[in-house]
Each structure stands twice: as C-alpha cells, then as structure tokens.
Amino acid sequence: MREIDLPRLRQALLSEPDQSRPVRESGFEGLAMTPAAVLFPIVVYPDRLAVLLTQRTDHLKDHPGQISFPGGRVEESDHSPLHTALRETEEEIGLDRSHVELLGYLPDYFTGTGFQVTPVVATVRPPYDLSLDPVEVAEAFEVPLGFLLDDRNHRRHSLFYRGAMRQFHAMPYGDYFIWGATAGMIRVLFDRLGAAG
Secondary structure, eight states: OOOOHHHHHHHHHHHHOHHHHHEEEETTTTTOOEEEEEEEEEESSSEEEEEEEEOTTHHHHHHTTTTOOOEEEEEEOOOHHHHHHHHHHHHHHHGGGEEEEEEEOOEEEEOTTTTEEEEEEEEESSSOOOOTTTEEEEEEEEEHHHHHHHHGEEEEEEETTTTTTEEEEEEOOOTTEEEEHHHHHHHHHHHHHHHHO
C-alpha cells in the first residue's frame, strides 16, 4: 500500500454519515440495533500518523477487556454522530475536543452484538492530555497507522458465538490483540483506501 497521508485519507472517507450501505458483521441478523458512534482518532506527528485506541476494563457488560475506539451509545441529547463520538471520547479518556478535527466518516458498521456504529474519523493534534475513566478504560495507547493499514498484519479468525461459527478480523500488535468491530472498521478504511487508489 502507498504511503498514507491526510489528503489521501480524506479522499477515502465520506463527507457525511451514511446508513444506506452499512458494513455488517456476521451474526447481526435479527438483532435490535442500538445506535452508537466511535471516534477513529488519528494522531498527527510531524513524521508519522498513529491511531489512539483504548482497552476496556474487564468488568464492563459490553465487550469487556477488548481494544476499542473511544465511543458509545447515542443519547437523546446528541444531535449527530460527531457529537456522540466527541462526548463519549471526553467522558472515557478526557481528550478535549479542541484537539480534534473531523476528517470524515466510514459507512455505518453493524456489529454481531447489536450495535449500529457510525465511525467518525478525525485528526488529533499533540500534545494532548488524557484522563481515563477508571470504570470504563483500563489503558489508552497508540498504534502506528501504517501498521494497521498493512495487509501483512491482518489476520482472519473464527469463533463459535450464538450457535454459529463467526469470522472476524484481527491485527495483533505487541501485547495487544485488536479484533472484532475495531479491527473490522480499520479494515473498512483499508479497503476504501485501496479503492480510492
């Protein structure tokens, strides 16, 4: 894959949220979908781009211990997916929205656990301070964007869930196992960048 820069990323993204052609994980069929949004935060350094991810705490009801983008369920007071993503990011990791600039959106992503997620892709300008919510977030860390968008680092796995064998993407990075919806959304960006040339 060619070198990734911000103009190329912007070209691969949607300018508005798109619910008309969602990406669907296996196993979503028949589930009532809960609207949600996540921030796909790309940290911009002078010589590189990185992605800011979180590890959820082990006691959470939804996706305990998993690597995820900051984000969560849409609340009645949220007037857009961008608002949900920024609010949830501030609540979970304390990243002030003044450091965040919208790049665009990926298509809505239907998870096999019943969430309809709008991925909001944005840049984050360092230096930034974080204040993790200890109830929800065990850790925040960065992964080079080039690593995540390198097909050689992508794996396909399967597991038995809700009575059927499910396929999922994974991108192991050091001690971190990035998989499920987070890896799936990263893969969507990878595919869109390939289609954009």
